[in-house]
Amino acid sequence: MSQKQYALFDDRFLESFAGTSIFSDVKVAIMELIANSWDAGATEVEIQWPEEEGQTFSIKDNGHGMSESQFNKRFRTLAYNRAREQGGYAEIPQEFKNLIAKRPAFGKNGKGRLAGFAFGETYFVKTSRDGKENSFKVFKDPSNTLAFQKINETVTSSQHGTEVYLDYSLKPFLSADEARMEIGMRFLTDPHFKVKLNGVEITFSDIPETNITTFNLLVDEVGTIKITVIDVQSTDRTTQQHGIAWHVKRRLVGECTWKGSGSEHLIDGRRVAAKRYIFIVNADCLEEAVSPDWTVFLQTNTKYKKSFPLVQESIRNYILRLTKEQREESFRTIEESNKPALKRMGLVSREKWEKFIKNVQEECPSIGMDDLEKLGALLANLENTESKYQLISVLASSSPEELDSLTEILQKWDIDFAKIVLDEIEYRTTLLEKLQSKVLNKNSDEVQELQPLFHRGLWIFGPEYETIHFTSNQGMTNVIQTLFGENEIKGSRNRPDFAILPDGSVGLYSFSKFDSEGGEIGIDRLTIVELKKPEIPIGNEQKNQAWKYVKELMDKGLLKPYSKVICFVLGSQLEAHESDERTEKDGAVRIIPMDYDTVIRRAKSRLLNLYDKVKNVSFLEDTRMRQYLQEKAQMELFD
Numbered sequence: 001m002s003q004k005q006y007a008l009f010d011d012r013f014l015e016s017f018a019g020t021s022i023f024s025d026v027k028v029a030i031m032e033l034i035a036n037s038w039d040a041g042a043t044e045v046e047i048q049w050p051e052e053e054g055q056t057f058s059i060k061d062n063g064h065g066m067s068e069s070q071f072n073k074r075f076r077t078l079a080y081n082r083a084r085e086q087g088g089y090a091e092i093p094q095e096f097k098n099l100i101a102k103r104p105a106f107g108k109n110g111k112g113r114l115a116g117f118a119f120g121e122t123y124f125v126k127t128s129r130d131g132k133e134n135s136f137k138v139f140k141d142p143s144n145t146l147a148f149q150k151i152n153e154t155v156t157s158s159q160h161g162t163e164v165y166l167d168y169s170l171k172p173f174l175s176a177d178e179a180r181m182e183i184g185m186r187f188l189t190d191p192h193f194k195v196k197l198n199g200v201e202i203t204f205s206d207i208p209e210t211n212i213t214t215f216n217l218l219v220d221e222v223g224t225i226k227i228t229v230i231d232v233q234s235t236d237r238t239t240q241q242h243g244i245a246w247h248v249k250r251r252l253v254g255e256c257t258w259k260g261s262g263s264e265h266l267i268d269g270r271r272v273a274a275k276r277y278i279f280i281v282n283a284d285c286l287e288e289a290v291s292p293d294w295t296v297f298l299q300t301n302t303k304y305k306k307s308f309p310l311v312q313e314s315i316r317n318y319i320l321r322l323t324k325e326q327r328e329e330s331f332r333t334i335e336e337s338n339k340p341a342l343k344r345m346g347l348v349s350r351e352k353w354e355k356f357i358k359n360v361q362e363e364c365p366s367i368g369m370d371d372l373e374k375l376g377a378l379l380a381n382l383e384n385t386e387s388k389y390q391l392i393s394v395l396a397s398s399s400p401e402e403l404d405s406l407t408e409i410l411q412k413w414d415i416d417f418a419k420i421v422l423d424e425i426e427y428r429t430t431l432l433e434k435l436q437s438k439v440l441n442k443n444s445d446e447v448q449e450l451q452p453l454f455h456r457g458l459w460i461f462g463p464e465y466e467t468i469h470f471t472s473n474q475g476m477t478n479v480i481q482t483l484f485g486e487n488e489i490k491g492s493r494n495r496p497d498f499a500i501l502p503d504g505s506v507g508l509y510s511f512s513k514f515d516s517e518g519g520e521i522g523i524d525r526l527t528i529v530e531l532k533k534p535e536i537p538i539g540n541e542q543k544n545q546a547w548k549y550v551k552e553l554m555d556k557g558l559l560k561p562y563s564k565v566i567c568f569v570l571g572s573q574l575e576a577h578e579s580d581e582r583t584e585k586d587g588a589v590r591i592i593p594m595d596y597d598t599v600i601r602r603a604k605s606r607l608l609n610l611y612d613k614v615k616n617v618s619f620l621e622d623t624r625m626r627q628y629l630q631e632k633a634q635m636e637l638f639d
Contacts, residue, residue, distance in 0.1 A: 022117075026179075028118075029119070030059070030115070033112065034047075036162075039107045040063025040162060045195045045196070046196045049172070050169045050171065054168050056165065062093075062160065065129035065160035065162050066127045066134075073085075074113070075125070075136070077110065078146075079109050079110065080109060086105070090104075093159075101254070103190075114146075120166045121140065125138060126163045128162075129159075132153065133152075134153050183206075184204065184206040187202070188278075190245070191251055204228070212230055214228045217314050222307050223284075226281075227280070227314065228280040232276055243274075247280060247283070251294060253296070256278070286303055286304055330361065331357060331361065353383055428457075429607065435453050435457065435599075435600065454529050455472060460599060460603040470527060473526075509527045511526075528568065529568050532569070532571035537573045538593045539578045540575075546591050567590065569593045572596055
């Protein structure tokens with residue numbers, strides 16, 4: 001057996017893993033390092049920014065810091081799963097919990113810890129926790145493999161915090177003023193997260209006038225709310241630190257997010273605007289509406305209930321103005337993709353379609369482009385259907401759970417296949433509903449009305465009727481009619497496919513036999529369904545009558561020696577000891593007595609008992625109502 005071998009790493013592995021920008025773009029790198037301080041629950045970050053090559057670079061925070069074991073776990077594990085190991089929110093040091101309610105974390109996979117390489121080939125990490133300060137060297141060895149080395153451990157009075165530094169750094173392609181501007185546009189959402197650069201705190205004044213806008217919103221009986229809009233004028237990688245941040249008395253309430261009062265978002269996080277704009281809402285007038293832990297506003301507070309929708313509306317309108325050109329471009333894209341369907345519309349229909357899509361763009365800014373394109377295609381197709389927008393009505397009346405179930409069905413089933421299955425279920429359950437109302441009704445005397453139903457429901461009697469195409473045989477029906485004489489036949493002219501007899505009716509369904517060349521040579525299979533009126537029990541006499549039909553057909557030459565015959569003799573009840581099947585001609589002829597109750601139970605079983613599960617569905621309710629009205633009309637006619 002050969003020796004176990006390990007994977008090899010090329011010189012470019014680290015850059016490929018972390019992303020080239022973290023190693024080469026100091027703007028990206030400093031944002032990642034500040035984000036690490038944010039995730040550490042820090043309230044203060046101090047940055048020493050180098051102006052020339054060889055100067056010191058450092059970033060120091062007062063976050064929770066790391067023990068030696070935590071450093072080894074978090075720094076040495078590539079693709080470190082922060083969410084699983086530490087959760088989705090920052091760990092807040094105990095003394096800051098009265099200032100910071102809850103802080104969503106930036107980090108997900110630990111790549112940001114490598115951002116120090118943007119400032120030099122080697123950097124150091126000094127971190128304090130639980131009275132111990134540990135220092136580590138982070139570097140790439142001669143084979144370009146990531147390496148760590150502990151260089152010092154001391155006892156310290158500093159309780160917690162982390163510093164990343166380089167004594168000799170490369171000259172960054174970003175001036176100190178530019179760094180202040182970039183940081184200010186992204187990390188002013190929480191007043192209790194202060195960043196200093198070269199000893200001076202970063203504030204709104206560091207943001208150029210072209211990147212910042214303010215406007216006031218006067219809310220009657222509440223006060224003036226100041227809204228500051230920050231435009232970073234570039235698209236960040238995520239929506240983190242973008243959205244709406246509510247400030248009350250220089251403290252962040254909840255999180256900076258695009259979410260509204262519920263789960264809805266003011267704007268889709270995949271859109272450019274969601275990663276570009278920040279709205280800071282200064283609402284000191286709502287101090288009494290803040291929850292004790294500062295995580296939310298009190299939803300029942302009168303001032304908040306009055307202010308929140310107005311703030312949301314003013315921000316939404318601001319975004320609509322900013323994104324007007326983008327919406328127009330999106331609309332043109334959707335219009336182009338639906339051009340064939342739109343050409344089939346009239347002017348009025350097309351105008352309706354255009355108005356609806358534009359309204360959706362404005363009223364639902366969180367909807368993604370893909371979903372909007374699909375909606376446009378759906379509405380265009382609906383406008384060209386006969387049913388128009390009935391589907392929308394059906395969907396609107398459905399519960400969220402029903403819509404989830406429908407989505408799951410359509411993901412698993414092609415619509416055409418689903419329609420085939422559902423149409424067949426509707427056809428069979430409706431047939432069963434009609435049969436059940438007739439055969440189980442003791443007052444029903446028009447038994448011959450059941451024959452057309454059994455003609456369509458031969459599947460009730462067995463699986464062979466699913467695959468073999470049986471058809472009504474008028475020739476055989478006429479033969480049986482002559483057995484009883486012309487005067488004994490009732491209504492035969494109205495039912496040419498069935499023999500209407502004094503005590504019931506008979507239907508004959510045959511399947512032809514073919515020779516090797518495809519020519520028809522006779523009857524291969526014959527099924528006889530004889531229905532008896534309710535007052536006539538099924539006994540030996542009725543079985544004999546069925547056998548009499550078969551012999552007559554044989555005498556007339558309509559049945560051949562190879563022909564197989566099954567006779568179902570059905571009635572409301574069976575005589576005692578007469579429920580057994582009877583055979584003739586060495587089993588070529590089978591005579592099967594069956595009561596109507598068994599027929600119905602067999603039909604339900606053949607439907608996998610679906611009938612009982614869907615018996616309250618609308619089309620069955622409609623069938624019952626029509627039958628009720630027909631019976632009522634007949635009763636009134638005879639009265």
